Amino acid sequence: MVFLGACARNKKSNETVLTFSGSALGAEGTLVAKQLQRFMQLHPGVRVELQRTPDDANQRHQLYVQWLNARVGNPDILQLDVVWTPEFAAAGWVLPLTRFNPASKEFFPATITANTWAGQLYALPWFADVGLLYRRTDLVPNEPRNLGELVTDAKQAMARPGGPRFGIVWQGARYEGLITGFVEYLGAFGGRILDDSGRVVVNQPQAVRALQFMRDELYSSHIAPLDVLTWHEEEGRFAFQNGTAVFMRNWPYPVAAMSDKTQSRVAGRFAVSPFPASGEPGGHSTATLGGAQLAINAYSEHPDAAYQLIEYLTAPEQMLERGQVVAQYPTRPALYSDPRLRTALTIPLDDARRAIESATPRPVTPIYTELSEILQIELHRALVRQAEPQAALDAAAKKIDALIERTGMRKLMAGEQKPAAPTASSTAGRTE
Amino acid sequence: MRKISRLGHEARLGWTLVGPALSVIALIAIFPLGWTVWESLHLHELRMPWLGQPFVGLANYVEIGKDPRFWGALAHTAFFTVVSISLELLIGLFLALAMNRAFRGRGFVRAAVLVPWAIPTVVAALLWRFMFESEGGIANALLVDVHILKQPIVWFIETATAWVPVILADVWKTTPFVALLLLAGLQNIDLSLYEAAAVDGANAWWQLRHITLPLLKPAILVTLIFRTLDGFRVFDLIYVLTGGGPGTSTEPVALYTFNALLQNLRFGYGSALSVVIFAITFGLAMIYVKGLGVRLGGDET
Numbered sequence: 175m176v177f178l179g180a181c182a183r184n185k186k187s188n189e190t191v192l193t194f195s196g197s198a199l200g201a202e203g204t205l206v207a208k209q210l211q212r213f214m215q216l217h218p219g220v221r222v223e224l225q226r227t228p229d230d231a232n233q234r235h236q237l238y239v240q241w242l243n244a245r246v247g248n249p250d251i252l253q254l255d256v257v258w259t260p261e262f263a264a265a266g267w268v269l270p271l272t273r274f275n276p277a278s279k280e281f282f283p284a285t286i287t288a289n290t291w292a293g294q295l296y297a298l299p300w301f302a303d304v305g306l307l308y309r310r311t312d313l314v315p316n317e318p319r320n321l322g323e324l325v326t327d328a329k330q331a332m333a334r335p336g337g338p339r340f341g342i343v344w345q346g347a348r349y350e351g352l353i354t355g356f357v358e359y360l361g362a363f364g365g366r367i368l369d370d371s372g373r374v375v376v377n378q379p380q381a382v383r384a385l386q387f388m389r390d391e392l393y394s395s396h397i398a399p400l401d402v403l404t405w406h407e408e409e410g411r412f413a414f415q416n417g418t419a420v421f422m423r424n425w426p427y428p429v430a431a432m433s434d435k436t437q438s439r440v441a442g443r444f445a446v447s448p449f450p451a452s453g454e455p456g457g458h459s460t461a462t463l464g465g466a467q468l469a470i471n472a473y474s475e476h477p478d479a480a481y482q483l484i485e486y487l488t489a490p491e492q493m494l495e496r497g498q499v500v501a502q503y504p505t506r507p508a509l510y511s512d513p514r515l516r517t518a519l520t521i522p523l524d525d526a527r528r529a530i531e532s533a534t535p536r537p538v539t540p541i542y543t544e545l546s547e548i549l550q551i552e553l554h555r556a557l558v559r560q561a562e563p564q565a566a567l568d569a570a571a572k573k574i575d576a577l578i579e580r581t582g583m584r585k586l587m588a589g590e591q592k593p594a595a596p597t598a599s600s601t602a603g604r605t606e
Numbered sequence: 607m608r609k610i611s612r613l614g615h616e617a618r619l620g621w622t623l624v625g626p627a628l629s630v631i632a633l634i635a636i637f638p639l640g641w642t643v644w645e646s647l648h649l650h651e652l653r654m655p656w657l658g659q660p661f662v663g664l665a666n667y668v669e670i671g672k673d674p675r676f677w678g679a680l681a682h683t684a685f686f687t688v689v690s691i692s693l694e695l696l697i698g699l700f701l702a703l704a705m706n707r708a709f710r711g712r713g714f715v716r717a718a719v720l721v722p723w724a725i726p727t728v729v730a731a732l733l734w735r736f737m738f739e740s741e742g743g744i745a746n747a748l749l750v751d752v753h754i755l756k757q758p759i760v761w762f763i764e765t766a767t768a769w770v771p772v773i774l775a776d777v778w779k780t781t782p783f784v785a786l787l788l789l790a791g792l793q794n795i796d797l798s799l800y801e802a803a804a805v806d807g808a809n810a811w812w813q814l815r816h817i818t819l820p821l822l823k824p825a826i827l828v829t830l831i832f833r834t835l836d837g838f839r840v841f842d843l844i845y846v847l848t849g850g851g852p853g854t855s856t857e858p859v860a861l862y863t864f865n866a867l868l869q870n871l872r873f874g875y876g877s878a879l880s881v882v883i884f885a886i887t888f889g890l891a892m893i894y895v896k897g898l899g900v901r902l903g904g905d906e907t
Contacts, residue, residue: 232869236868236871239652239653239871240652243652243655261653264654264656265653265654265655265656266655266656347849347851348849348850348851348852348853349849400740400760400763401740401741401760403760403762403763403852404740404760404762404763540653540654541654543653543869543870544870547865547869547870551853551854552853554851554852554853555852555853558763558764558851558852558853560765560852560853560855561853581651581654581657582654582656582657586656
């Protein structure tokens with residue numbers, strides 16, 4: 175950092191120096207460096223420095239928050255996790271992009287919603303990550319059309335001689351991964367955590383049924399092993415890759431390793447699909463949205479140049495290249511009909527597109543991290559049977575309400591909500 | 607007259623000489639503590655600049671008092687401290703008595719016993735986590751083999767079973783340290799006392815109760831102080847082993863504070879928590895020193 179600072183001071187007087195922070199490891203780092211190089215050739219007056227930040231999301235978040243509290247203008251461009259944008263926007267740490275007229279219609283709507291706070295867009299989606307349902311095609315040839323079928327399929331496959339011990343594995347430890355899975359079950363039953371006006375609805379009947387369903391997988395239909403309550407992504411991948419699970423909920427990242435015959439017992443015998451709906455009215459197939467966004471540091475000295483760079487990196491050509499080289503999912507639907515991408519992604523393009531189309535952002539609110547912590551604890555309590563689903567979700571709702579009160583969210587939403595979302599401001603001031 | 611002015615001069619010289627040391631103490635101990643107290647009287651959320659940093663008086667302390675998660679964390683910490691220290695003292699005393707005997711290779715045994723204590727806590731915690739893994743963990747395999755368990759269990763999803771690896775790991779790791787402190791105490795006991803007792807026909811049990819334990823009291827109390835304060839600050843072991851779960855049912859105060867201060871970046875509330883922990887540990891130390899009459903200076907008891 176000190177070194178980079180020194181570089182910046184040595185700049186030629188007419189040169190604009192931008193600092194970019196983002197994933198810079200391995201093949202991804204090489205690709206980013208290449209794309210930045212091309213950008214500099216197109217814009218001779220601009221020099222872009224790559225600033226290394228920790229790859230671990232929590233650490234990067236903490237670092238950004240410290241810098242921005244100190245009003246540091248570097249890095250000019252921030253790579254945000256999908257759930258950070260509202261927090262950074264409400265804090266005034268990133269610039270609204272409205273004045274640059276971003277082509278937000280060209281991106282998947284969910285990725286735009288996730289980056290919109292108080293009616294304004296604050297970041298452009300760089301690449302997407304979505305929750306997927308993996309299944310063993312040798313045991314379950316057709317994807318389950320609803321959660322009931324998923325249970326039946328899992329049981330049948332487990333009952334086969336030599337069949338896998340586990341029906342389904344997911345991320346059930348008490349951490350963010352538990353929320354990503356819960357959001358998918360929640361959507362399947364038509365429930366939500368917050369409604370459009372920011373009201374807490376996580377203790378409504380649909381949500382209780384979703385949580386009850388997850389619990390039944392553990393204790394009633396026994397398709398999910400109790401072990402998942404301590405598992406993160408990797409433990410689930412090991413189980414599925416070793417052939418001990420029929421289904422798995424996970425992100426797209428394990429596809430490559432699991433397709434490799436030298437380390438995977440299920441290579442060529444699995445497929446992915448969007449997580450199915452419950453089959454109950456109002457329920458729909460839901461994939462939790464993850465991924466990275468690019469935003470402009472509010473203290474940047476060169477916001478215009480910074481936007482040019484963001485626009486360049488999120489342009490179709492660069493995004494396509496990213497898909498081809500590091501197999502990350504583009505956030506532009508148009509690219510999914512591009513033949514050049516057809517062989518690049520590790521899963522069939524149509525499956526990828528379907529999953530992203532059913533993608534749902536986690537609650538778009540500046541207090542997401544704390545909301546998530548509350549929910550993680552209460553969900554885990556219900557899943558380990560320390561509490562009944564209804565009681566746990568009631569407790570979560572009560573605590574989230576208190577959090578909204580304590581952090582002045584109601585006032586903030588009522589004051590800042592633009593006319594674009596009139597429903598929000600009209601109900602935001604409600605009393606309990 | 608002349609004497610007084612010389613005293614004044616000496617006093618001034620004295621203050622000048624200790625001045626640097628005192629200012630270092632002020633800078634590294636008193637100033638941060640004072641700042642933490644000041645911070646704890648404010649609302650200061652690093653992630654929510656729209657709230658500003660208003661002075662809120664004791665509001666943070668009131669919030670702590672009203673949060674059941676804090677009281678739970680306090681109870682878990684106390685439980686952990688009492689159970690693990692009791693076991694450590696018992697086993698540590700046994701080890702110390704054994705090591706106090708003259709036998710061949712005593713030096714080697716004394717060094718070998720210290721090995722668990724020398725392993726970094728995080729590494730030790732990871733090892734114990736592996737041993738208590740539901741799939742392929744040695745704990746399940748052993749217990750199923752000897753028919754105590756019918757089938758492997760998931761240790762970390764029930765409060766009662768989640769405590770088992772936590773307590774075991776702490777006992778395994780810290781008993782050597784306790785044993786060494788007690789051994790030092792044992793070596794201060796005059797052997798002629800035992801000889802006299804033996805002449806009078808006292809058996810080993812009587813000697814233990816009436817000679818060893820009373821004379822070991824200072825060492826035991828020093829150990830207690832060390833271990834209570836340590837136990838109260840337990841963090842890394844539980845962070846790695848259970849993460850405070852299931853739910854928050856094994857979460858100690860240090861982990862709760864870490865969450866508020868470093869995960870949620872609630873500086874005001876987190877500072878108030880730090881002050882509360884400081885007050886509790888300070889109070890505990892006072893109780894030991896005053897109430898139990900520990901002489902830390904090596905006075906005769």
